[in-house]
Amino acid sequence: MGKTIAQKIIAAHLLSGDMTPGSEAALRIDQTLTQDATGTMAYLEFETMGIPRVKTELSIAYVDHNTLQCGFENGDDHRYLQSVTAKHGVYFSRPGNGICHQVHLERFGKPGKTLIGSDSHTPTGGGIGMLAFGAGGLDVAVAMGGGAYYITMPKMFKVNLTGKLRPYVTAKDVSLELLRILSVKGGVGAIIEWGGEGISTLSVPERGTITNMGTELGATTSIFPSDEITRQFLAAQGREEDYVPLASDPDAEYDRIIDIDLSSLKPMIACPHSPDNVVEVASLKDVKVDQVCIGSCTNSSLYDMLKVAAMLKGKTIHPSVSLSVSPGSRQVLTMLSDCGALSDILASGARVLECACGPCIGMGFSPNSGGVSLRTFNRNFLGRSGTKDGQVYLVSPETAVASALTGYITDPTTIGEPLNVTMPDKFLINDSAVLPPVPAEEAESAPVLRGPNIKEFPKSKPFTDSLSAELVLKVGDNITTDHIMPAGAKILPYRSNIPYMSKFCFEVCDPTFPDRAKAAGDGIIVGGSNYGQGSSREHAALVPMYLGIRCVIAKSFARIHIANLINAGILPATFENPEDYDKLSQGAKLTISDIAAGMEAGRLTVTDDTGAQYQVICNMTPRQRSILMAGGLLNYTKEGGI
Ligand code: MIC
Numbered sequence: 001m002g003k004t005i006a007q008k009i010i011a012a013h014l015l016s017g018d019m020t021p022g023s024e025a026a027l028r029i030d031q032t033l034t035q036d037a038t039g040t041m042a043y044l045e046f047e048t049m050g051i052p053r054v055k056t057e058l059s060i061a062y063v064d065h066n067t068l069q070c071g072f073e074n075g076d077d078h079r080y081l082q083s084v085t086a087k088h089g090v091y092f093s094r095p096g097n098g099i100c101h102q103v104h105l106e107r108f109g110k111p112g113k114t115l116i117g118s119d120s121h122t123p124t125g126g127g128i129g130m131l132a133f134g135a136g137g138l139d140v141a142v143a144m145g146g147g148a149y150y151i152t153m154p155k156m157f158k159v160n161l162t163g164k165l166r167p168y169v170t171a172k173d174v175s176l177e178l179l180r181i182l183s184v185k186g187g188v189g190a191i192i193e194w195g196g197e198g199i200s201t202l203s204v205p206e207r208g209t210i211t212n213m214g215t216e217l218g219a220t221t222s223i224f225p226s227d228e229i230t231r232q233f234l235a236a237q238g239r240e241e242d243y244v245p246l247a248s249d250p251d252a253e254y255d256r257i258i259d260i261d262l263s264s265l266k267p268m269i270a271c272p273h274s275p276d277n278v279v280e281v282a283s284l285k286d287v288k289v290d291q292v293c294i295g296s297c298t299n300s301s302l303y304d305m306l307k308v309a310a311m312l313k314g315k316t317i318h319p320s321v322s323l324s325v326s327p328g329s330r331q332v333l334t335m336l337s338d339c340g341a342l343s344d345i346l347a348s349g350a351r352v353l354e355c356a357c358g359p360c361i362g363m364g365f366s367p368n369s370g371g372v373s374l375r376t377f378n379r380n381f382l383g384r385s386g387t388k389d390g391q392v393y394l395v396s397p398e399t400a401v402a403s404a405l406t407g408y409i410t411d412p413t414t415i416g417e418p419l420n421v422t423m424p425d426k427f428l429i430n431d432s433a434v435l436p437p438v439p440a441e442e443a444e445s446a447p448v449l450r451g452p453n454i455k456e457f458p459k460s461k462p463f464t465d466s467l468s469a470e471l472v473l474k475v476g477d478n479i480t481t482d483h484i485m486p487a488g489a490k491i492l493p494y495r496s497n498i499p500y501m502s503k504f505c506f507e508v509c510d511p512t513f514p515d516r517a518k519a520a521g522d523g524i525i526v527g528g529s530n531y532g533q534g535s536s537r538e539h540a541a542l543v544p545m546y547l548g549i550r551c552v553i554a555k556s557f558a559r560i561h562i563a564n565l566i567n568a569g570i571l572p573a574t575f576e577n578p579e580d581y582d583k584l585s586q587g588a589k590l591t592i593s594d595i596a597a598g599m600e601a602g603r604l605t606v607t608d609d610t611g612a613q614y615q616v617i618c619n620m621t622p623r624q625r626s627i628l629m630a631g632g633l634l635n636y637t638k639e640g641g642i
């Protein structure tokens with residue numbers, strides 16, 4: 001049987017395990033990336049491992065999330081990151097150089113290579129034919145140290161594209177259409193490969209938009225072939241030598257094939273508060289808009305920005321709309337400026353923000369109370385914008401500009417002549433904001449600069465054979481990591497300070513949770529399906545662990561979050577009978593006995609204070625069981641586990 005693209009890359013990087021769906025495969029990782037909000041923790045973990053120099057082909061740390069610097073915290077973290085990376089052989093992309101995924105696509109991504117990143121949108125690299133996974137910081141630290149990255153072998157889905165996008169219909173609309181078809185759970189346990197004759201009409205940045213949003217489907221990752229379009233992009237970035245062709249075999253088999261005809265697509269929009277709440281833009285034409293934000297790792301490429309500039313040229317935005325534009329990288333911003341397009345954006349009345357995540361993660365530009373905000377981003381979870389009752393919609397840059405001009409949600413296909421924007425033959429290359437590490441011979445004496453914001457990594461407890469704990473919180477379906485551990489300007493600066501962050505854990509669902517969890521001692525959380533979707537932030541596991549949570553029982557889990565729970569020493573289990581979810585009430589005292597034997601059998605019995613019993617499933621590999629029994633990956637690693 002022939003192989004899919006992902007299967008070929010996995011086969012070439014397989015260290016142990018096998019490639020049957022559902023079994024555990026250990027992969028050799030060629031490249032790692034971190035961003036600052038998850039990176040401080042990842043490098044603290046790397047330091048604890050005591051490995052002097054990274055063992056990957058390339059490891060790089062980006063600073064793109066926490067760039068506001070409202071107090072000493074961000075600045076201190078940046079200095080820590082710059083110094084710790086220099087010492088250990090990691091490149092450092094300075095604040096302002098751009099959003100990790102955009103810069104990585106431009107300057108470092110290589111077809112056929114494996115990449116893990118401490119950010120859930122790392123699969124953006126699939127746009128250039130990389131097999132790229134989002135992971136928790138600890139998994140990235142282990143990979144930097146030369147350890148394997150473990151995945152549960154996914155199923156293979158193929159999206160077959162035919163036709164060609166009509167003017168003003170975009171790659172973002174393709175992503176939103178797939179979210180409408182599959183939902184935020186539809187990609188769980190699968191790698192999504194994009195193919196069909198339609199892909200030859202999509203540039204690398206457009207492919208990056210699509211692989212970026214595969215994360216919102218819950219997919220393990222997404223990938224495009226590496227073809228002539230990829231070669232041209234790499235050549236324009238001055239690195240044609242990184243090109244290798246990659247395609248699936250003609251007889252490769254897929255578990256599911258989805259056909260999308262690009263020519264028949266319409267502009268789509270995701271309504272509050274979930275990326276899969278998708279309808280046609282035209283159906284919302286009477287909705288008044290307060291704010292429009294263009295940027296994020298989904299839609300901040302030069303190609304996107306040139307289209308935005310062309311649509312804004314000679315026009316003024318509607319007086320009741322506030323428009324922000326955040327170019328994805330310094331390369332994008334400089335090229336916009338050199339060709340005059342930046343002036344067209346500025347002249348329209350837009351506010352140009354730094355090349356960073358910015359409003360996407362609630363770092364400034366929060367909407368007004370109850371405000372309608374159209375964003376070209378990938379997530380519109382409740383409260384993420386920083387305004388609790390903000391109404392955030394996800395759209396393409398074209399829909400964003402059309403709406404900023406009219407003041408109402410506007411289908412861009414109704415507003416003008418087709419745009420004539422093309423990709424440049426040569427990008428402007430200036431990597432001066434990427435600092436190389438110090439040479440190995442100077443590393444030992446290189447200082448690591450730690451400010452007071454860097455607090456100790458919290459300690460987790462090993463499991464004994466039985467656990468008695470209170471069910472401290474019961475939540476519903478699709479709980480995101482933004483519910484568990486919110487981000488935003490108020491909390492993000494404390495990503496290296498777990499005790500402080502813990503005050504905000506589950507703030508959106510129940511602000512009394514931190515105090516109640518602490519008072520309970522050992523605690524259990526019960527969740528619905530797709531618990532922990534969204535971000536890769538391991539804080540959504542480390543903080544509950546710090547607050548005493550020992551086990552989460554849910555109907556199902558998101559991929560990265562379940563790995564983070566295990567790494568933090570929290571036992572994840574699923575209901576054998578999903579109806580049992582309704583029988584458990586918050587406040588119940590639960591006992592789980594025979595933990596070691598139950599884990600080995602993959603099934604545990606939970607008894608509540610009335611004596612009623614519930615079966616829960618915990619299918620784990622021997623490695624995962626040992627990590628849990630040791631109380632988390634760091635303890636396990638210290639005990640010699642890798
Ligand atoms: C996000 O988009 O939610 C983030 C912020 O980039 C996160 C990482 C984090 O929480 O630091 C992600 O997607 O993994």
Ligand code: SF4
Pocket residue numbers: 065099119121296297298356357360361377378
């Ligand atoms: Fe940054 Fe937003 Fe992308 Fe996350 S989704 S990496 S916050 S731009």
